[in-house]
Amino acid sequence: MSSQLLESTINILQNEFLKSIYETALMIGISFSLSLVFGLALGFVLYLTSGKTFFEKTISLNKTVSAFINIIRSIPFIILVVFSLPLTFILVGTKIGPIAASVPLSIAAIVFFARLVESALKEVDAGVIEAAIATGASHSLIIRNVLLVEAAPAIVRGITITFINLIGCSAMAGMVGGGGIGNLAIQYGYYRYETGVMIFTIVVLVVIVQLAQLTGDRIARLLTH
Amino acid sequence: MIRFENLSVKFRNTDTEYTAVDKVNLTINKGEFFGIVGASGAGKSTLVRTVNLLQKPTSGNVYINGENIVNYSGQKLRNLRLNIGMIFQHFNLISNATVYDNIAFALKASKTPAKEIHKRVPELLELVGLADKAELFPPSLSGGQKQRVAIARALANNPQILLCDEATSALDPDNTKEVIQTLRNIKNHYPITILFITHQMEVAKSLFDRIAVMEKGRLVEVAPSYTLFATPQSEAAKALISSDYKKAVPKKVLEQEKDLYMITYKEEGAFDPVISDVSRKFLNTDLSIIEGNIEYVQDKPIGRLLISLRTRDEKDKESVISYLHRKTFISRLDAE
Numbered sequence: 001m002s003s004q005l006l007e008s009t010i011n012i013l014q015n016e017f018l019k020s021i022y023e024t025a026l027m028i029g030i031s032f033s034l035s036l037v038f039g040l041a042l043g044f045v046l047y048l049t050s051g052k053t054f055f056e057k058t059i060s061l062n063k064t065v066s067a068f069i070n071i072i073r074s075i076p077f078i079i080l081v082v083f084s085l086p087l088t089f090i091l092v093g094t095k096i097g098p099i100a101a102s103v104p105l106s107i108a109a110i111v112f113f114a115r116l117v118e119s120a121l122k123e124v125d126a127g128v129i130e131a132a133i134a135t136g137a138s139h140s141l142i143i144r145n146v147l148l149v150e151a152a153p154a155i156v157r158g159i160t161i162t163f164i165n166l167i168g169c170s171a172m173a174g175m176v177g178g179g180g181i182g183n184l185a186i187q188y189g190y191y192r193y194e195t196g197v198m199i200f201t202i203v204v205l206v207v208i209v210q211l212a213q214l215t216g217d218r219i220a221r222l223l224t225h
Numbered sequence: 226m227i228r229f230e231n232l233s234v235k236f237r238n239t240d241t242e243y244t245a246v247d248k249v250n251l252t253i254n255k256g257e258f259f260g261i262v263g264a265s266g267a268g269k270s271t272l273v274r275t276v277n278l279l280q281k282p283t284s285g286n287v288y289i290n291g292e293n294i295v296n297y298s299g300q301k302l303r304n305l306r307l308n309i310g311m312i313f314q315h316f317n318l319i320s321n322a323t324v325y326d327n328i329a330f331a332l333k334a335s336k337t338p339a340k341e342i343h344k345r346v347p348e349l350l351e352l353v354g355l356a357d358k359a360e361l362f363p364p365s366l367s368g369g370q371k372q373r374v375a376i377a378r379a380l381a382n383n384p385q386i387l388l389c390d391e392a393t394s395a396l397d398p399d400n401t402k403e404v405i406q407t408l409r410n411i412k413n414h415y416p417i418t419i420l421f422i423t424h425q426m427e428v429a430k431s432l433f434d435r436i437a438v439m440e441k442g443r444l445v446e447v448a449p450s451y452t453l454f455a456t457p458q459s460e461a462a463k464a465l466i467s468s469d470y471k472k473a474v475p476k477k478v479l480e481q482e483k484d485l486y487m488i489t490y491k492e493e494g495a496f497d498p499v500i501s502d503v504s505r506k507f508l509n510t511d512l513s514i515i516e517g518n519i520e521y522v523q524d525k526p527i528g529r530l531l532i533s534l535r536t537r538d539e540k541d542k543e544s545v546i547s548y549l550h551r552k553t554f555i556s557r558l559d560a561e
């Protein structure tokens with residue numbers, strides 16, 4: 001790489017990188033937090049309504065929610081972005097920028113994480129739940145002190161996967177006007193042949209993903225006994 | 226205390242119906258250590274699970290302290306469950322919570338104030354001999370210790386009833402002894418009614434006041450432990466007892482001998498004369514002792530001999546057996 005090219009790379013990064021990182025952080029920050037709250041809740045709804053253990057006669061609610069999630073999950077993310085534009089406009093008053101991109105990102109992340117939470121809960125030993133029911137505990141106590149505690153390691157692994165998945169999706173959202181470092185890589189690295197920018201963003205993304213995975217694994221291990 | 230009235234539980238699959246518990250009538254008295262035995266699949270678990278409605282009966286009633294509980298739900302059912310502890314074959318502890326938190330869970334279920342919980346958990350740990358294990362997590366405990374934690378959890382709210390579903394079946398003999406000792410100790414100090422189901426006759430022998438024998442969903446025999454072990458009436462009870470007994474004899478011996486009989490002495494001490502009488506009175510009979518033991522049920526001895534008979538002809542054999550019949554309980558043992 002000649003010094004001229006290097007200079008151009010540094011130039012672009014100086015002008016664009018901080019802004020891109022900020023945009024990515026915004027997109028992921030919003031959609032990640034929303035997915036944690038609503039995905040967790042939706043995952044519990046899916047689990048608690050699925051059998052007779054907790055609520056009876058909720059199987060139709062379960063089937064409806066489940067079908068709805070499947071529909072969203074079967075739409076490729078890039079199509080979901082386009083598809084949700086009207087909703088995005090209603091919710092945030094604009095169709096471009098990182099906040100607008102957060103809408104489809106959140107939708108995708110919520111349903112994705114909800115399924116991971118559901119499967120984490122299904123892994124909890126039925127005998128442990130039964131023993132908790134036999135003590136006379138209320139549903140809410142069982143949810144907080146048994147289900148959450150026993151499923152915690154798997155839920156944390158689900159959070160890690162969701163986060164990493166969001167990084168990938170945010171790059172795609174960036175292409176259609178969300179901005180962010182994924183967008184930086186595509187705009188400069190791909191369309192303008194700035195290989196240096198491309199490599200730099202890839203390195204940054206790899207580091208973020210690695211850190212996320214390491215942290216997630218570590219927390220999951222701390223919660224497992 | 227607990228009364229089952231015409232209780233049936235049926236499981237429905239798409240097109241088949243399976244009757245796991247079939248019109249059971251049984252009364253368990255207050256303060257009793259009551260056992261239900263039977264081969265695996267007999268319906269024992271399904272039956273006890275109706276006591277705290279983990280299993281809803283298909284028909285019939287379950288009375289606890291005179292009240293029919295089969296239609297309980299919501300808060301009423303939860304209150305009932307606070308009064309019924311239960312322990313399980315596989316302990317079912319919260320594995321990511323400490324021993325302390327596992328026991329505290331039951332106290333939270335009864336909305337015990339935090340201060341009270343702090344006081345009560347160490348007492349319960351003391352009761353089951355695990356005072357130093359409060360901060361450990363279940364996976365680091367032995368099977369016997371896990372079951373004792375489960376016992377502490379089950380007793381946290383001072384229940385009147387304790388249900389035990391194969392509570393020692395996953396344990397080795399040492400751990401089994403440990404758990405049995407703990408239960409006995411509790412029984413001696415608290416006026417609790419225990420309903421314990423097991424397929425292990427060893428355990429039944431050492432624990433129960435009365436025993437019910439279950440087979441294919443039905444109760445086929447109910448008797449005080451000693452009576453049941455000394456003089457089982459039903460085929461199911463005889464099979465359970467003789468299979469337990471046969472374990473002591475090498476299979477090869479059982480296969481070689483054709484005419485094997487198990488003699489149970491009616492009274493302690495009346496042992497020797499019977500055998501020597503036979504040799505004196507029936508000169509054409511060879512009676513050999515294969516195995517013998519004395520076991521204690523409810524601290525009373527039951528003497529048993531496994532004998533093989535060789536006689537000249539069937540007629541001789543019949544008279545020997547009818548002689549033995551008068552003096553002892555005798556039943557033919559089939560090797561299989």
Ligand SMILES: Nc1ncnc2c1ncn2[C@@H]1O[C@H](COP(=O)(O)OP(=O)(O)O)[C@@H](O)[C@H]1O
Nearest residue numbers: 236243245263264265266267268269270271272
């Ligand atoms: N939830 C269930 N659904 C269908 N069949 C069941 C269910 N629970 C138990 N059974 C059947 O009922 C019978 C009795 O089971 P169980 O009460 O567990 O026997 P035991 O405790 O004596 O071994 C078995 O044949 C078992 O397969």
Ligand SMILES: [Mg+2]
Nearest residue numbers: 269270271391
């Ligand atoms: Mg069973």
